[in-house]
Amino acid sequence: MEPETTLLHARFPVSDPYGALNMPVYHSVAYEFETAAQMELAFTGKSPEHVYSRITNPTVQYFENRVKAVTGAADVISFNSGMAAIANTLIAIARAGGNIVTSPHLFGNTYSLIAYTLKEFGVEPRFVDLTDIEKTRACIDANTCALFLEVITNPQMEVADLKMLSSVCREKRVPLIADTTIVPFTAFRAADFGVDIEIVSSTKYISGGATSLGGLVLDYNTFDWRCSPKLRPLTEQFNTPAFSTKVRREIHRNLGACMTPEVARLQLNGLETLVVRYERVVRTCRALAARVRELKGVSSVNYPGLPGHPHHAVTVAQFGEFPGAMFTFDLASREACFRFIDRLQLIRRATNLFDNKTLAIHPASTIFGTFTEEIRQQMDVSQCTIRISVGLEAEEDLFADFAQALA
Numbered sequence: 001m002e003p004e005t006t007l008l009h010a011r012f013p014v015s016d017p018y019g020a021l022n023m024p025v026y027h028s029v030a031y032e033f034e035t036a037a038q039m040e041l042a043f044t045g046k047s048p049e050h051v052y053s054r055i056t057n058p059t060v061q062y063f064e065n066r067v068k069a070v071t072g073a074a075d076v077i078s079f080n081s082g083m084a085a086i087a088n089t090l091i092a093i094a095r096a097g098g099n100i101v102t103s104p105h106l107f108g109n110t111y112s113l114i115a116y117t118l119k120e121f122g123v124e125p126r127f128v129d130l131t132d133i134e135k136t137r138a139c140i141d142a143n144t145c146a147l148f149l150e151v152i153t154n155p156q157m158e159v160a161d162l163k164m165l166s167s168v169c170r171e172k173r174v175p176l177i178a179d180t181t182i183v184p185f186t187a188f189r190a191a192d193f194g195v196d197i198e199i200v201s202s203t204k205y206i207s208g209g210a211t212s213l214g215g216l217v218l219d220y221n222t223f224d225w226r227c228s229p230k231l232r233p234l235t236e237q238f239n240t241p242a243f244s245t246k247v248r249r250e251i252h253r254n255l256g257a258c259m260t261p262e263v264a265r266l267q268l269n270g271l272e273t274l275v276v277r278y279e280r281v282v283r284t285c286r287a288l289a290a291r292v293r294e295l296k297g298v299s300s301v302n303y304p305g306l307p308g309h310p311h312h313a314v315t316v317a318q319f320g321e322f323p324g325a326m327f328t329f330d331l332a333s334r335e336a337c338f339r340f341i342d343r344l345q346l347i348r349r350a351t352n353l354f355d356n357k358t359l360a361i362h363p364a365s366t367i368f369g370t371f372t373e374e375i376r377q378q379m380d381v382s383q384c385t386i387r388i389s390v391g392l393e394a395e396e397d398l399f400a401d402f403a404q405a406l407a
């Protein structure tokens, strides 16, 4: 079945006593048992019952299973935000004396997590231009715990060549971890391009219009963890995927950043409409990016779905017609950007991506506002750039707002 069908018709693991068509929200912290022996089995992971909702919850588990059904991942683990999903993943894999190879073009908090937070625990950050395969290969050594990247970076709109990078990872026996938040898994099958672990901020497209924060980790069980000094013992101990076992049994419970059942319920609804919403916003995004390019005062538009973009070929190879619903454009100066943003009448001045409403932001002064100008330059975050996250409004109404704000 196609993703939109699978997402609507995944069955409950046990039938609902009232025949509910939607998964109920199980507002219960703990679960009761008949006997001490049954408790022992459940608590030691030898039987699948729920015991405590920080560890698993029926509504949350149903949400994870729907994502599993549509992606074919071996395991899906949910979190209370995209950042929690990234932090749990990197903590599961990294160790003192090891390093993480990544691009300086990262979501601001991910950059800060790798450059500062993990570094203080002895994990060396290695920032490299991931579009330069030879430089990337040279950065990877025996202590590399993972290669981490975002499939389309924001706001630089750099597109990693995943086939090329995954072949370097295979050769060096390093897992490839990709944050695919910008292109949902219904439109892009990350595992087909060699991604071992996929991370998604479900706050964005999946939440169904900025209803809630959430994060997902998808383990495709494609990496041979016997190559990882840290996870090798788990491959001998359990016959489940080593990475997701480490996350589920240890990191996720110990850090406690679990998704709540009400959020899972909201995001289940978001999943049901994901395919139609995504098709619509990408179509509007492509059309607007092309039209905004022609407006007076716009010095350039950056959208990898447009022919002429430096990464257009790899974009088409990986994402087909659907490379996300975010574009950026440059004006002459920071002042011109502020003027444009202040004059908007329909488009909202806010951060976040993939709300149902179209949003505009000046990244350099906001999301990246607390970094030094030197680091902003390393990250290629320009004072002249505005980022647009395209929503579900009519294209003509959005274009009219651009035109009047630039007039």
Ligand SMILES: *Cc1c(COP(=O)(O)O)cnc(C)c1O
Binding pocket: 081, 082, 083, 084, 107, 110, 150, 154, 179, 181, 182, 201, 202, 203, 204, 213, 214, 215, 353
């Ligand atoms: C928003 C975002 C995150 C962080 O997600 P939260 O749910 O806000 O924690 C990580 N990566 C990318 C690419 C994002 O857009």
